[in-house]
Amino acid sequence: MEQMQAKANYSKSTEEEMADLRRGPWTVEEDLTLMNYIARHGEGRWNSLSRCAGLNRTGKSCRLRWLNYLRPDVRRGNITLEEQLLILELHSRWGNRWSKIAQHLPGRTDNEIKNYWRTRVQKHAKQLKCDVNSKQFKDTMRYLWMPRLVERIQAQATTSGGSGGAAVAAASSYANSGATVYDLNDQSNTDFDVVSAQVLPPQPVYGDGGAHMYSPGSSSVVASSDSFGTAASDMTECYNNYPVNQGNNQDYYQGHEYLSNYADQSLISPTGCFQQGMDLSEDSCQWMNAVGDISDSLWNDIDDVWFLQH
DNA sequence: AACAGGCTCAACCGCCCGGAA
DNA sequence: ATTCCGGGCGGTTGAGCCTGT
Known part of the structure; x- marks a missing residue:
């Protein structure tokens, strides 16, 4: 108090x-x-x-x-790989329209996404010594970071075999079949349990140590501070860290437009990008080559390991 | 163990917009 | 046409926590 x-x-x-x-x-x-x-x-x-x-x-x-x-449907905890992917994609599309981006991430608030962007993405730009709005950084995100995320999501899908990995399996199947593209905001989508999301209790943690200490979103209680650490990068652990609406939203991504489109464009790997003859400027290519030299370790773990090593 | 620096995120600020009076 | 007010949005702040030395 x-x-x-x-x-x-x-x-x-x-x-x-x-x-x-x-x-x-x-x-x-x-x-x-x-x-x-x-x-x-x-x-x-x-x-x-x-x-x-x-x-x-x-x-x-x-x-x-x-x-x-x-709000009962506020979702807290680590940003999942799928969510990272969506944030990067939607930000590249809309810029700092946090509320608009948040509309496509069920249960996430604009504030949370904004914080993620500022603390994570901008930090990476800073460490790469380029402006977050520069073409270089945007290209890096689009052609290295995001494909790498897709790879990691797929890798997790194959190793975990759990529901979290369903996202990519669905993405691939959607890509191949050209099947339905779900609208995240379409609550008629039965993959998403809207009802339970609405009736679940709110997030505040009222510790019961006798004094009923109140923890208004203390990161140590509600969510692991290691939101991007290697542990948090494991989807199972990610979802386990969600005290609210756990798992509900995973299904959301199973048929998500972005993953579908992404797989459809064969943007599965950075290599694939270049093989696809993406529209890269000469400057960007030089930048990519430079980044590419260190990309293995960089994109091996998006959560700063490479940056820390350098 | 103590300290320093970095990180996170809840909360606030200021601006803008649209609708009502 | 103007003013007022409610609401929304993006940007900023700072206390507490975490991590490295």
Whole structure:
């Protein structure tokens, strides 16, 4: 509780000073109040909701807390390989449209995806000493990183034989058959258990050490901090780390458009890319050659091992 | 064990947009 | 036509945690 009080010592805006609105981390009581109120009255009209619920918070704060944390279908834990792949692809398509990207990653919030991008992808760009928006880096992502991800997903599919690997099997079969492309947002897709996703309890962890300490998303409790570590790269472990909606969303990816398209384009490996005669500029090719020299170790583990070695 | 630096992510900020008054 | 307000979005911050030395 002291931690929360200390963390709440933000400077207040004039408006909030006048209204003496609370800021900083949410307490258990506030969470419960908000959840109960929304369960009874629904969401929306956040400012009046905050007042009516007796929450001494801004409407924005309530909305953010609900959308990013308390919503029953919020999915937490490690970003899976499939999700990484989707994020990279969708970001290359739409740029920093985090909410739009998040719409295609069920249960993930724009905030989470944004954080992933900033902490992981931008870091890699920085370590490669190029701008994250440069053509060089984009080409590296598209022709080395993403194909490598597909490889890893497929590798896991063959070794695990579990449901997580179904994504790639489905991707391949979809590619070969030209079968249905599922829309991630189509909740009529029976592969996704919408009902259970909605009724599962919210994420906050209320540790029961007698003092009912509240852990608002503490990475040490809710999700492994090693979100991209080698351990986390194992899909089984990844999914095991999901306390909420575990496994539900795996099926989502089984027929996902991107994986399907990706396999369809034979972008299975970097080599394949080049053999396909991709549209690479001379500069990009030189860059690729340079990166390619170290790509084996680099793409062997996307989670920084190569970077650490160098 | 202690310290420093890096990393993560919840929460906030400021801007913008659309609809209602 | 203008103003106000609710809501959404992308960017930023900073406390706590993790990891290496």
